[in-house]
Amino acid sequence: MVKVVVKLYARLEELAGFSNLELEISGKPSLKDLLDRLGERFGTDFRNVLESPYDEYGHYSSAILINDRDFKKMDGLKTELRENDVIRIIPPIFGG
Numbered sequence: 275m276v277k278v279v280v281k282l283y284a285r286l287e288e289l290a291g292f293s294n295l296e297l298e299i300s301g302k303p304s305l306k307d308l309l310d311r312l313g314e315r316f317g318t319d320f321r322n323v324l325e326s327p328y329d330e331y332g333h334y335s336s337a338i339l340i341n342d343r344d345f346k347k348m349d350g351l352k353t354e355l356r357e358n359d360v361i362r363i364i365p366p367i368f369g370g
Contacts, residue, residue, distance in 0.1 A: 275300055278308065278355050283364040289320040299355065305340065306351040308361065323365050337364040 280295045287293045299307060313321035324336075338345045339362040345353055355361070 276303055276355055276357050276359075278303075278357075278359045278361055280308070280312065281360065281362045283362070284367055285323050285365050286320065286363055289323065290316050303355045304351065305338065305345055305353045305355060305361070308355060309351070324363075336366060338362070339364075 275298045277296060277298045280297060282290050282293050282295070297308070297311070299311065301307075309324055313324050340348060340353060340355070340359055342360075342362075345351070
């Protein structure tokens with residue numbers, strides 16, 4: 275089991291009902307495994323926010339940081355999570 279801390283911001287925090295969550299994930303979980311698990315746990319609206327950040331070029335527009343490092347500069351969604359990692363998920367914020 276790998277224990278991680280997930281910090282949610284903006285719309286994701288609203289949908290989950292809290293901003294910090296500790297999760298235990300079996301095996302050698304990747305960031306994708308974590309995102310899938312969060313989507314299952316918090317439902318369709320939450321999952322839609324997680325899955326919608328892809329633009330027409332396939333770029334992920336949410337900021338996802340693992341221990342304050344951009345996941346895109348690591349191994350992307352395949353990045354293996356380790357014990358006590360802190361994952362921050364910040365969806366795009368629109369407005370003006």
